[in-house]
Amino acid sequence: MQTLIFRTAAPYLTSLMLLFSVFVLLRGHNEPGGGFIGGLIAASAFAILGIAHGVPAVRRAMYFHPMAVSGFGLLLAGLAGLLSYVFRVPFLTGLWTSISFLGVTVDLSTVMFFDIGVYLVVVGSITSTALALEEREDG
Known part of the structure; x- marks a missing residue:
């Protein structure tokens, strides 16, 4: 789809x-969301950019x-997951800590x-697959 409106709106x-997607990633600890859903949203964003501007634009954007x-x-x-072994607890046990950064506790x-x-993992694998399919279609 090479319409002017789509090519103009795609980067925004x-x-x-x-x-x-970052909001969904960080929200996912206490409410619905998380890494998988956030990664799918980010991969969809790169797919939209690829449809509008082509594979080279996505490769430049991803760096x-x-x-x-x-x-x-x-x-x-x-x-x-392996960090839990250092503290002698079962694999993938959640460990928490607080640090002070510029006067703010994180x-x-x-x-x-x-x-x-x-x-x-989701962003990389889905985007890689989408780019490979798009290159194959163009090539």
Whole structure:
């Protein structure tokens, strides 16, 4: 679809969808949402950008190769699970801590890092698949 309206609106829509995907990711600890749903929303945003402007625009927007993003997410999710072994609790047990950053107390947990890892795995794998299909269709 190469209409002027769609090509003009796609970058703005992509930005809003990426922002919303981060909101859904961070909201998912206490309410519905989380890494998987947020990752699907982000991958959909990159798909819209790819339909409007092509695969090279998505590759420039992502900066890193989608499979590298997916691999880093898998590493992050695995490390979040392995951290529980350090404290001698069962695998994937949630651990919490608080740090002070610029005078603000920030609560961190391994559950959050696991969710971020899932988010990155979903974004990387779905975007990589969509880009491969789009390249095949164009080529």
